[in-house]
Amino acid sequence: MNSAKKSAERLIKKYPNRRLYDTQTSSYITLADVKQLVLANEIFVVVDAKTEEDLTRSILLQIILEEESNGQPMFSSSALSQIIRYYGHAMQGMMGSYLEKNIQVFIDIQNKMAENSKGLIDEKSFSPEMWTQFMSVQAPMMQGMMSNYIEQSKSLFMQMQEQMQSQAKNVFVGFPFPGMNGNGAHSPGAEKN
8 A cells, every 4th residue: 555545544443442543533433433434435444453454344344234234224135145155155256346346337327317317406405305206206217227237247247157167167178077078078977976
């Protein structure tokens, strides 16, 4: 990390007593305050006060856990189970990248809609309630756009998976694996364990 980036980041120290100290305001803050920094697009880093280990991801995960526990969760139990299954899996890195890109596309769509609505109304009078009403009208269009994108994304992901399987078979051609013939395909009648 270069010094210019370090100076631009807001430093929050986490002490052994689990308290968070904001060095910019010289005060202790709560997880709710850190959430507000995220919402305000503040750039910050959370470090262990003793070891200087970067704890930012851990703190962000704590905020997500609180958000998921309170109110209306974003992830279903099934979705969380699927995500957990990818940890330690050969596709873990690809899945992380896939999810990150999909979230970015969603953010881009949201930003485009906000940009397109700017000329329609006075931004200062556009309250959260009005935004909710606007989105309820736009929901069918938004769902259609997202459904189309998800179908394309799913198709692309399946193609990538098939290509990886094909490449893996080509790499292992000629290896004497049980149940595989010389061209990397399963031999007829071979038993699977």
